[in-house]
Amino acid sequence: MTELSNAEIAAVLDRYGVMLQLAGESPFRARAYARAAESVRDSAEPVAALHRRGRLRTLPGVGGGLAAAIAELVTTGEYELLAELEAIVPSSLIELLSVPGIGLKTAIRLFQELGITNLEALETALADRKIEQTKGLGKRTATTMWLGLESVRRRTGRLRLGTARPIALALLEQVRTVVPEAQVSLAGSVRRWEETVADIDLVVASPPGDRALDGVSLLPTVATILERGPERARFRLQHGVEVDVFWSPPERFGTTLLAATGTPRHLQLLGDHTSGAATEDELYNRLGLPWIPPELRHGTDEVRRAAEITELITVSDINGEFHCHTTWSDGTATVAEMATAAAARGYTFLGISDHSQGLGVANGLSPERLAAERAEIDAVNAQGGIRLLKGAEVEVHSDGRLDYDDDVLSRLDIAIASLHVGLRQPRAQLTGRLLDVFANPNVDIVAHPSGRLIEQRDGGDFDWSRVFAAAAAAGTALEINADPARLDLSARHAARALAAGCLITINCDAHAPNGFAAIDFGVAIARQAWAKPEQILNCWSLDRIDAWLDERGSGRGP
Ligand SMILES: [Zn+2]
Ligand SMILES: [Zn+2]
Known part of the structure; x- marks a missing residue:
């Protein structure tokens, strides 16, 4: 038998403590096990070695009973009392406790009143509306459990x-x-x-x-x-x-x-x-x-394409960004402060793109406030230095409507469209919303196209082949959002977009000056997609970007 590690011993003690509570035993006993588990986990020395030297009781919170339990674990690899308890209380109940919103009391009720012992049974009971019909649980609890269950399913533990x-x-x-x-x-x-x-x-x-x-x-x-x-x-x-x-x-x-x-x-x-x-x-x-850079070591085509590696985009190719926020919406710094931070990175341009009014939670801008912000941007631009582009992150409503009309859009230097709501719509509807955006020449960029939040929320179910073909045909740039919670487009999607002939832009979506540090993540994703500077809007010169914007038909506002 391989010796149990401290982590393994602690895990058994923790499990026994939780099982005791699920069995309705005194919380004091349960807590004693949890405390001992913590001591075992924190011990710099292997607990198995402490046992051999007869020194288990030097661990904080470990008295005679717990020392005996640990000794049994170390010598036999098992804990008899836990096995006995698991014969009475189904151990799968512990799974229920991993659902946000389900505490000990609720788990015991689910088991005792509804016979629910695991996640599958919980899902069935929710679908059969048993939870919402149970007195003292109700509809709101049921909704919380649905959401909790969904978030557990999405977790990979990474x-x-x-x-x-x-x-x-x-x-x-x-x-x-x-x-x-x-x-x-x-x-x-x-x-x-x-x-x-x-x-x-x-x-x-x-x-x-x-x-x-x-x-x-x-x-x-x-x-x-x-x-x-x-x-x-x-x-x-x-x-x-x-x-x-x-x-x-x-x-x-x-x-x-x-x-x-x-x-x-x-x-x-x-x-x-x-x-x-x-x-x-x-x-x-x-x-x-x-030498093949680590971010390319996927075992796909990196050896065959090794000669191209020196042509790939690097952070030093980034001349500026198009998507960031200020105190005008949900950012924490002023236009001038964001400009200073971007200039300090050597950027020659920065798009200021606060949220449009439809995103109420982010203090989105009405057309009137947007005009006032444009005046502030003009004032900062008048000081020279980094060139600020007057932009906006425009909400695409659930019905596909853009949050600003064409008149407002055409007065922006650059317009970014985003889907923040309705991401669970069926594929045809969701895809249709993006296709409508590409059809509007006033929109220059689509930000974080899938809408995913890594380990938190899956992206929308888009028909990506159609999306990439339409974006390429319209010349609308697609974003690699460099925020490590998003990384959206993903490397896989970015590679497909590039193959379809799409133009890509990488933006930190910075909400504060330190947000620009995320550019490394965005560039790493672009490199994984084998992107070259030519294919990335941020690597172009300001003159070329101006020409591109003019050509797109979006009026360059007074
Ligand atoms: Zn956004
Ligand atoms: Zn944003």
């Missing part, structure tokens, strides 16, 4: 890249401080700029006997050591994120980094990639290839 990447970069810095002589790199899905990641991977190269992994394991941000071998360690950070750290001797750093970055399909495509090399460069060169 982290958004926008959450994981800053944590990974901070960790990288800390590792560099404790093992300054080591070479350190991100690896895995964070390094490949995947939109969601399961965990963080790092590679550390240092001479044998250097004990770099020990140094990493002592970092205060490391909450738990989950596994520890001579060349690999797995930690859980305080945030709950798990990290794999791979150790390598310096002369094999490139080989280890390549393997730890993946993907398996990319490695397969490379053929034999296991010979020792100090850098990835060296390894790729041995295979007769240029």
